[in-house]
Amino acid sequence: MPSPATLSNLLQQMYQNKEVLQGWDAVMNLLESSVNTFFMKQWNQQTGGAGRLCIAVVWCEGVLPAPGHQGWFTNVTQVQVDLGPPLFQFMSGRNEVTVRQDILGGATRLGTMSVPSNFNPSTAQISPNDPRVDWAAPQPVDTSKHPYLSGTVGLQQVQGVVGSAHSLVLNFAQGAFALNALSVVGVDNTVLVNQLKNWFATHQVRYVLASVDFQNIAGASGLTPTSLRFNVVTTNAGNTVVQLLITTNGNPPSSNVINVNEPVPTADGLTCTLMISSRVLYQDVLCRGFNGHGGNFSLYPMGPKAGYNAWYATISPQMHFQGSFSYGNCCDRTTVTYSVYLGGDYTGTATEGFALSQQIHTQGNAPVDITVSARYAVALSGSGAGQAIRIIPGTPSVTVSGGAEGEMKSRLQDILNNDIRNSMAGVSFNPVTYFALRNLLFPGNLINMSQVQVPADLLIAGTFSPQ
Structure with a gap:
């Protein structure tokens, strides 16, 4: 039985499968109904809100x-026809859309016009109801059989329709x-169709x-689009999803599947x-923001490894703890020295933001078990063009058992509660919000972000609202 189209199931799937984009740097998923909303807004602009498009062709x-x-x-x-609103339908796996427009009414009119013997019909400029034509009385179009215009229109990628952005049109x-x-x-209907296409072109x-703006608005190469591909999928739940598959500083994969x-x-x-x-998330957002805060530690992005099929980040240099302690009576005391290097990896979680975790068991005369755990939730704030994403560090958990327990736990908690906490709180998600709100452009609409999580790849979920 297919999983329902819930946010919870999506997050769990992205977390379990780890990196799900299959080589794409960013993917925008749009419900077909949202795209049709964009189209209807443009239709209303074309018709001035009249609800019908009046076309008059003369030849x-x-x-x-x-x-x-x-x-x-x-x-x-x-021939003059009034077309009703277009009904668009996307087809899974194809770069074209079917369209249907009802013919709501219209009229035909025949006439004759005196011309010279060398008259060229292809260059004639005759306007509707041209006074040079001896017109017969107009005849209404028969709409009793509910006539309509149908067809397929391919999706083209062009520049210049919206500034310098690359638009799918x-x-x-x-x-x-x-x-x-x-x-x-x-x-002849074929002749009439050709005349309508000429009217569409004129x-x-x-x-x-x-539209996708290829400019470096976010200030990061990983969030600067360099190529764009279009895809349509029909899901098990019956949803038609339009996808914008985007390459930034990676290489476009051959498959469109996520x-x-x-x-x-x-x-x-x-x-x-x-x-x-996850590559872009850790390279261009988390590590870049963490290291730019100027703390005593740095984060380095790491590629997928055995058992973890996504990018993550690791602390470097590792925290070094060394010292000594003595035990025994005054005449028979034993001094033990210790030296422990403690790093830590940042990975994603389904619902708790970034997770920092590390476990160490030292060997020797003074074995020590150390467990570090911390969560750094991601949250949304603001509205409209002022929407923002930020990290909210939680309270870290540190357990130390064995020799030097008190000293090591105190030093670790101090570092986590100050240096690392401050660096995480200082991570800026501005490149992501710039990408979502300024590189990705939708006719008359803005993404209204309502959920953000980092199960492995970064996920932002939302709706559209008028600009």
């Missing part, structure tokens, strides 16, 4: 001799269309799905998720 035929050879004329056809001038349940006397009828079943937690009312690879 003429070749030159014919006038009756009685008194000059020359051409037949002129005018549905360009109707490049679509393949058919007229259904429509019959216009004296007009009036630049297109819909922007999303290793989660339900990338958008629709059961929790969320409509989008942004996933950022």
Whole structure:
């Protein structure tokens, strides 16, 4: 039985499978309904809120001799149709979208126009209801059979539609269309479809799905897009999810697959998720922010290792504890020296942010067992363009058993409660929020982040709100 599309299941899957992006540096997952909301906003702008798009096309035929050879004329056809709102449907694994628009009404009109013998229909500039044309009375389009325009439109990546960003665009001038349940006397539907496509091109009828700005807005190479790929998946829960697969300073993989079943937690009312690879998270966010705080210790990003299939971070240099203590009576005392190096690894958790953990058992005359555990939750604040992510350090836990227990525990807790705690609290997630809110652009909408966790890859889940 497939897992429901909940945030809890998504976090558990990302935590258990560790790195799930399969080589992609960032993946934006959008519920199809959100994309259609973007499209409908653009439709309303195109129609001025009228709810229908009025199209009028006019074309003429070749030159014919006038009756009685008194000059020359051409037949002129005018078709006006009112299209209803477009219904878009994305197809899994394909870079094109099906579209349907009902024909709500319209009219046809035939006429003739006197022309010279060398008249060229392809260069004629005839406007609707052109006064040079001897028009017959208009005839209404028969809508009793509920005619509609249907077709497929490929998704293209273009620049210049939204600033210098790379935009994914549905360009109707490049679509393949058919007229259904429509019959216009004296007009071939193929000719009419071509005329409609010409109208789409002239009036630049297109819909922007999303734009990705390739500028280094975040100030980090790992969060600066360099390439973009589009994908559509249909999940076991029946959700159609549109994906933006993004490369930054990595290499684009050959596969479009990411290793989660339900990338958008629709059961929790969320409509989008942004996933950022653990490599980028640890290299460009955690370690960079921690080390920039100027503490006594540094974090270094580490690649996946046996038993842990994701990036993580480790403390360096290790904390060094050395000293000596004596035991026995005044005439028979034994002095023992100790030297312990204690590091620590930062990994992700399903719901508790970053985890610091380390266990050490020393050998020799004074064996010592040391366990360090700490959690550093990630939290959201602010709203709109002022949304921010921050780390909230928790209270660390230190246990020491064996020789020098009191001294070592006190020194460890001091370091964790001061140096490391301050460095973790000083980590900035600004590169991530800049990437989410300024590199990723959605028509008239802003990501409203509501959940953030670091199960291995970074996960931000939310909805869209009008800008």
